[in-house]
Amino acid sequence: MHIAVCICQVPDLPSAVAVVDGSLDLSRVAWVMNPYDEYALEEALRLKERFPGSAVIALAAAPEAGKELLLKALAMGADRAVEVSSSTLQDSFQTAWVLAEAIGNIYGQELPDLVLCGRESLDLQNASVPAMLAGMLGMPFAGPVTALRADGERLEMEREGDDGLETLEARYPLVISAEKGLNIPRKTGIRQVMEARKKTLEIMQASALPDPLVRFAGAEPVSLKKACRFVETPSELAGLLHRGGFFNTAQE
Amino acid sequence: MAHYLVFLEQRGGCISKVSVDAWNRVQQQAAQEGESVSGFVGGPLKPTALGELYGNGTIYHAQDDALSLPSETLLCRILSALVAEEGCTGIVIGATAAGRRLAPYLAETLHASLLGGCAGGSLHSELCRRYIYSGLVLAAYRPEAPIRIFLQGREQPRRSFFSTDRPHCVSFDASPFFVPHENLLIRSVTSGNSRKSIAESAIIVAGGRGMGGKDQFVLLEELASLLGGSVGASRSAVDEGWRPHSDQIGQTGKAVAPDLYIACGISGAVQHLAGLSSARTVVAVNSDPHAPVFDAADYGIVGDVREVIPAFIGAVKEVLQKK
Numbered sequence: 067m068h069i070a071v072c073i074c075q076v077p078d079l080p081s082a083v084a085v086v087d088g089s090l091d092l093s094r095v096a097w098v099m100n101p102y103d104e105y106a107l108e109e110a111l112r113l114k115e116r117f118p119g120s121a122v123i124a125l126a127a128a129p130e131a132g133k134e135l136l137l138k139a140l141a142m143g144a145d146r147a148v149e150v151s152s153s154t155l156q157d158s159f160q161t162a163w164v165l166a167e168a169i170g171n172i173y174g175q176e177l178p179d180l181v182l183c184g185r186e187s188l189d190l191q192n193a194s195v196p197a198m199l200a201g202m203l204g205m206p207f208a209g210p211v212t213a214l215r216a217d218g219e220r221l222e223m224e225r226e227g228d229d230g231l232e233t234l235e236a237r238y239p240l241v242i243s244a245e246k247g248l249n250i251p252r253k254t255g256i257r258q259v260m261e262a263r264k265k266t267l268e269i270m271q272a273s274a275l276p277d278p279l280v281r282f283a284g285a286e287p288v289s290l291k292k293a294c295r296f297v298e299t300p301s302e303l304a305g306l307l308h309r310g311g312f313f314n315t316a317q318e
Numbered sequence: 319m320a321h322y323l324v325f326l327e328q329r330g331g332c333i334s335k336v337s338v339d340a341w342n343r344v345q346q347q348a349a350q351e352g353e354s355v356s357g358f359v360g361g362p363l364k365p366t367a368l369g370e371l372y373g374n375g376t377i378y379h380a381q382d383d384a385l386s387l388p389s390e391t392l393l394c395r396i397l398s399a400l401v402a403e404e405g406c407t408g409i410v411i412g413a414t415a416a417g418r419r420l421a422p423y424l425a426e427t428l429h430a431s432l433l434g435g436c437a438g439g440s441l442h443s444e445l446c447r448r449y450i451y452s453g454l455v456l457a458a459y460r461p462e463a464p465i466r467i468f469l470q471g472r473e474q475p476r477r478s479f480f481s482t483d484r485p486h487c488v489s490f491d492a493s494p495f496f497v498p499h500e501n502l503l504i505r506s507v508t509s510g511n512s513r514k515s516i517a518e519s520a521i522i523v524a525g526g527r528g529m530g531g532k533d534q535f536v537l538l539e540e541l542a543s544l545l546g547g548s549v550g551a552s553r554s555a556v557d558e559g560w561r562p563h564s565d566q567i568g569q570t571g572k573a574v575a576p577d578l579y580i581a582c583g584i585s586g587a588v589q590h591l592a593g594l595s596s597a598r599t600v601v602a603v604n605s606d607p608h609a610p611v612f613d614a615a616d617y618g619i620v621g622d623v624r625e626v627i628p629a630f631i632g633a634v635k636e637v638l639q640k641k
Contacts, residue, residue: 080452080569081588090455101570157459158422158432188569190450194422194432197390201426206391206502209419212563226564228414228515229329231508232387237501246570247563279431283445283458290453290591292600294615300626303601303619304633310599312521312578313545313638 067120068178069110071144072165072199073103074128075135076189088284099138102184102210105244108251110182111143113216121145123172127155127164133267140262141254148172148268156278158194164272165195166202171270177203179238185210185245193243200241208234209243322348322441323406324357325397326377327416328386331364335518336412338370340470344410345373345481347441356404357485358397360385360492372481380492387504390423395495398427407464408441413471421469431461434469441468452569452592471575472518516565521547522576522597524567526590527554528583528604528623535560537627538582544634550574552584568593583623586611603627 075097077083084091099107107124114120124139127150136147150168155161169178181203186193193210200207211234213224223234225245254262297303307313322344326337333341341357348355357377359367368377378400385392397420401409409424411417413434425432436446437456445458516522523542525535535549542549551561553568567574569589575596582603584590591614594600602615603626612618619626 077451079588080454080592083451083455085455090457159426159429162426188452192422192432192434193418194425197419197422198426201394201423206389206500207419207423208502226415227507228334228416229507233505233508235503235505240502245563246566277462279425279429279461279463280433280446281460281462283460285450285455285457288449288454288456288595290588290595290614292614292616294602294612294618296612296618296620298619299633300619300630301633301636303617304630304637306617307578307599307601308634308637312599313634 067113067117067180068173069113069120069122069180069182070169070173070178071103071107071110071122071124071139072181072183072195073107073124073126073135073139074100074187075132076100076187080189085285085287088286090285097132097134099135100184100187102186102188102244102246104251105246105248106182106184107139107142107144108249109214109244110180111252112249113180114143116216117218123148125150125165125168127152127161127168136267137259137262138254140265141258142252146268147265148270150270150272152272152275155275156282157280158192158198159279160275162195162198162202163276165199167272168270169203177205177239181205181239181241183209183241183243185243196241196243203241205239205241206236207241207243208236209241210245211242212245212247214242214248320351320353320407320441321405322353322355322408322410323397323401323404324355324410325393325412325417325420326357326359327412327414328359328361328363328367331362332367333359333370334412334414336414336417336470336472339472340410340412341371342373343470344441345375349373349481351442356400356406358400358490360388360393360396362386368485368487371485372483373485374483375485377485377487378490379487380490382492384496385492387507389500389502389504390420391502392495392500393420394423394427396492397424399495401428401465407466409465409467410441411467411469413469417469421467425467428465428467429463430465430467431463432467432469433459433461435471436468449595452588453595454588454592516548516550516567516574517572519548519574520576521545521578522550522567522574523547523580523582524550524552524584525555525561525582525623526552526584527558528585529555529560530583530624532560534624537624537631541580541627541631541634544631547576547578552590553587581611581615582627584611585609586614
């Protein structure tokens with residue numbers, strides 16, 4: 067089974083992101099692999115272990131991805147880790163586009179059986195790249211899935227729908243996005259990291275980008291701080307909330 | 319002149335509330351600007367299903383059973399054909415789980431600008447402002463494509479729009495859009511999820527590690543049911559296995575927008591507070607007076623939740639009886 071996994075990195079602590087004169091300043095940020103991408107990569111590795119002859123290729127479409135992200139993917143067990151290099155990606159459409167192009171370049175006419183992505187990246191939370199990528203590759207999209215059972219021909223998946231748990235059935239090829247709960251990603255030790263350092267980190271150059279569909283136009287910092295009024299007793303609080311009109315929907 | 323298409327999502331033969339809100343909101347704006355609105359709904363409907371929809375325009379209804387649980391690919395084929403035929407420049411989709419999957423798929427097909435989670439503003443705004451980086455940054459985005467797709471959440475409180483006009487419903491033939499061997503099928507939905515989703519609740523009572531155990535959430539269930547709200551949880555409570563992931567609020571869970579949020583035994587990691595940036599009033603109960611949750615709260619009580627909550631339930635009952 068040929069599996070491509072799309073990974074990216076996000077700030078470890080969002081509080082390290084600063085805004086300077088309407089622009090984002092990410093210079094103090096420490097980066098980690100997007101947690102949802104870890105679920106995607108872990109699931110790919112589990113499938114690889116179950117289906118002999120499988121190969122997992124991790125793709126990172128972030129110009130500033132850095133070696134650490136690719137090394138982590140290799141240490142977890144990816145066969146290859148590829149950074150797709152391009153000018154700054156403006157929106158989800160451009161990100162999906164460079165990933166689709168890289169997948170085309172790597173796999174040729176024979177597309178991978180599965181493309182796994184995280185549900186969304188924790189920094190911008192657009193949750194758009196997986197579905198857009200599916201559209202570009204001409205594959206159906208299933209996600210965000212919380213369970214996956216695969217045999218050689220079919221996949222059965224579960225996801226949280228608006229009305230409860232949905233069960234999906236699909237054939238290959240397919241783009242899947244991973245939700246929390248799908249698995250518990252493996253930890254990597256010194257030995258795996260040392261092994262990974264022996265492997266080659268590949269870099270692939272993206273061709274000219276299409277125009278973005280949405281463009282970043284500035285930012286401002288937000289303070290979540292409120293002036294908390296401390297209340298001594300539960301009945302005082304109940305009185306305050308009652309006068310605030312919060313109990314109008316109460317059942318009595 | 320903009321022409322809008324509203325995707326009306328149905329569940330069990332009824333139009334979902336988020337779609338009703340979206341339709342009426344678009345109608346209200348279109349009426350002011352002299353613009354036109356169409357709608358699409360798939361699957362069998364109850365006779366009263368369209369009763370809450372006001373205004374002008376046409377609603378295309380495809381009756382096919384298969385459209386009750388459609389795949390994104392099928393919906394995308396139908397909606398992009400409608401957009402082309404009607405010359406739509408704006409598409410409005412409710413921000414449900416299904417809507418969030420459909421919108422980016424459709425945006426890629428139509429090369430449309432997807433604007434989701436915009437804070438305030440109208441459909442005509444030049445910029446979409448939305449929270450990024452866990453709600454710590456408010457960023458502005460400019461749509462660059464001629465067609466725009468808006469993902470709209472529920473409004474709290476619901477905006478009412480009444481008009482004596484009613485849209486007319488036209489039957490839509492979806493048969494050309496079905497393909498014989500769809501690669502992806504939604505086989506079943508486990509219903510019985512009659513609990514109100516936390517994303518749509520006006521009052522949320524949430525518990526964290528300070529609850530001390532799974533059993534203590536009974537207290538929160540009781541309080542939530544008394545107030546007509548629902549129960550949520552912090553990441554720690556979910557990781558402990560006390561609550562399902564669907565209850566999780568915060569960065570790796572759901573963002574919520576209730577009128578009242580009661581945080582019980584939640585310390586207030588920035589990742590949790592990120593999910594609360596749209597909550598109107600936040601109450602925090604925690605035994606640690608220095609817990610960061612108090613910085614994001616309007617009202618706070620310092621104390622053990624296992625003592626404070628039962629006393630609070632009693633006090634609420636007392637207040638309600640006087641009412």
